[in-house]
Amino acid sequence: MTTGPWSEKTFRIRIVRRPEGEAPDWVRDAWIGVEIPLLAPDAVSTLGFGVLSGPKNIVLDYLLGLIGRAKPIAGYVVAADTAVECLMEHAPAAAEWWREQAPYLVRKGARFIFDTPACERVP
Template sequence: MNLCDNVSILITSTPPGEAPLWVRQTWVGLSLPLAQTCSHAHTHHTFGVLTRPRTRVGQWFARMFRRTARGSGYLVEAQAAIHLLADVDPVAANWWREHAPHLMQPGQYFLFQVGVAQLAPRRTRPPSPPDLLADITLVSGLVRGRRSGWRPNNDFGLKHLGHTMFNDAHIEFLDCQEVQPGQSARAELWFLAPDLQAGRLRPGFEFTVHDGSPIVVAHGVVISVLRQELLASN
């Protein structure tokens, strides 16, 4: 399949299905790569993840006798989606592995319906100069690497009313396109709200990287502050 390049979907509300509600709720907020040849929604025959016929013959008969549901939405490779979920909620990802192990095989897909997902083109390198040069090390226990164009939440020690205040940033790796768990790479960072870091940063400043949850997925160390107004005065 010639997949739709550089396009993903954002899950905006809890999808329907046979999985428990708490499992389905963990999809909300995740960005998942499309596994289809174009970016518009398609209509497909669908089976329940728990009640689907186990054989291709059974699935064929179900389609013939109209025992399937039909839904319009976006196809996502199930194995890749569960791997992405594992970084945010390992317990929910394990539910899928234990109760629907067939989804971990190649050629299995989730259909996220139009009402619960929207197109979210993957980010490209910003046109402005970067704010920081940093060394980023991914946590070794992750189930997948991270690619350039990553836009995670970052903890630079900011607080608001006693709570951690994250500062999102666009990240581009310099020496490779993808960094694997346990590996380090130099990266350029563009803050979405750079004014929050005014006068705070210096070489050697340490921060943590998060992916939509409190779980730390990487550790960072500032190599150079490239935007002058962010540099600490002493």
């Protein structure tokens, strides 16, 4: 269960523009119009990796982060498995692309960050 001062309200974003990333354009375009619950109420600034070129496990993720291979990103954090479920309702072929091409990301505990310009907060 989520805890914190904002836990009683579910915050959401709607994807309004093609998100940045390494997925094919048609997959990124499929996110437009999808609403996704947030894991944190505000956008964050952090370091991350591309979904295709980045590390496939947490140890490598940590090590590459230590040596400066991660790139800065500002955006909204969502649960990857929940995001793909939301996408499935909107564009099943795009959701299937995620399950086939990046299965290590579409699991409980994995996170996606959608860049801030691609999102709007849902009231």
